[in-house]
Amino acid sequence: MIILDPIAVSAPGVFVSSNVPEDDAPIQSLTRVYAAGDRIMDPAAHMLYDSKVGVRAPVTISIASPGVINCAAHGLVAGVPVSFASTGALPTGLLPNVVYFVVAPTTNAYSVSGTVGGAAIAFTGSQSGVHNVTAGQNFNRPLTDKTYWLPAGATNRWKMLDTYNNTQTERAESIVLNVKPLAIAQGIFLGNVDGAEIVITSTDPVAGTVYSQATSMQTSNSGSSFYRWLFGRRRRKSYFLTLDLPLYYNATVSITINKPGGVAKCGMCCIGPVEDIGGTYYGLGTDIKDYSTTRFNFDGTSETTERGFSKRMTIDVLLANDLIDYVQEKLAAARQRTLVYIGSKEYGSTVLAGKFSSFKNVIEGPKHSKMALQIEGTV
Structure with missing residues (x-):
């Protein structure tokens, strides 16, 4: 089994650029009032x-001294x-989007x-159009105050860099991400991908381009059948994995997901060092845990609320006895961190980003041991 330990792309100096704009919503203004459902962004x-x-x-405004805001049963x-x-x-x-305070309410x-x-x-001059008022206490409130603000996930640019596999960064035609790991990073894993081609390029400031690889996401489903090759439905992999990036500490890695004529999507992007901790036994098992729910009505009809799902894996690893303490300490230190197992x-189904839920080591002999792990993938 191999473990890829992702580098935090949000760490200083690691993130270089992305062609996905970070303009999902306006930045929070501390001088305006927000209504329930208004969305803002913390860049x-x-x-x-x-x-x-x-x-x-909606309100109507009477020009007078003092001016009057007319709103039936406003309750303010x-x-x-x-x-x-x-x-x-x-x-x-x-003035629009400026905070005022209610006085003399009727x-x-x-x-x-x-x-x-x-x-x-006092209100003077003329007016036109349809006026709206936003009222409440939600202005000049820190985003950490859960009474007023509800976290709504990462911005589109960073969805592929958060810890959730089911939230996807999307962009027409292509997604291009440039990172500088500032570490010996040999591996890249992309999960929940919708694309036609993955292009990886690694450029060192001294040596120039040291790695360039283009991989088609289309997989063959023809076998030995010419008919299936001509008429079978095209299949595309939903994940990408490479473990052979060259060992350049200062290299900038460019990750490109191309989907000409469509929308490129990526749910998870992990880059970092890799480590082979031991051989995998045959018999490993994988499944998914679906968080959707179905409610059945009295007449037998049903309503399903679709939610995300996570992959799970049970795996037995042949472990050298001189690595027992090291591997257990490594797993214990990473018990609340997402790793790529x-x-x-x-087999792509045996590659997942997540956390182990349990591991058990059995010392079977003087040289080798057996470690059993249960791994819960991210949602």
Whole structure:
């Protein structure tokens, strides 16, 4: 069995570039109010967040001194922060996406001030379009505050670099990722891939291009049948694995997933050093754990909520006795980290990124032992 220990691409200096833009949502503004469901982006953490509180409603505005916001049964009390947006122009005195505070509320109307409890603002000039107000307490709130913000996963660029296999980075035609591992990284694993070709290039600043490989993701299903070769459905691998990157510490590795005329997708990208800890016994088993649920109705009909799934593997490894302590310490140290476990390079189903749920070592003789592992793949 071979273990690939992924390097954290988010570590300083490792990530170089990607052709996938990180523009999934606006960056959080600390001077506007958010309604429930509004999505923002934290580019520093490469994460998306959804607002959990706040409401948005249409309003009409009366130009007066002070100005009046008309909204039937609005339910707002004095001091609640609000911000406004319009398909046209707001009256003079109001600016879009600026925080104001409710003053002098009545059942169906209120005025606003620039400060809590301050003087009501007068509205002048003209206005046009449809106006909306967003009200609530969700402004100037840190994203770590789970009362106001719900994590919504990684941005599209970083979905292939998070710890989930079922979340895919997507881009039309191709995905190009450039990383500088800053380590002796021999292996690359790509999981949940939808592409026609994988191109790997490694470039050293002194030696130049030291590795270049293009791999078709199409697999043969013809056997010895000319008919199947002509008319059989084309099959594509959903994973990619290479373990022979040259040993250049300062090299920049370019990973390209091409799908001409379609959308290239990748659920997981791992690059790092590899280590062969021992031979794999025949008899290893693989399966999947599906997290979807099905609810049956009284009349026998059913409704299925489709969710992600994870791969699982049970494997027995022939281990040299002088490696027992080392392997056990390595696994114990990585018990909460995602590693890529490679049962056999010949079978893609025995390659999965995940964590071991248990391992047991049996010392069978003076030179060799048997280690049994159960590995839970990432969702």
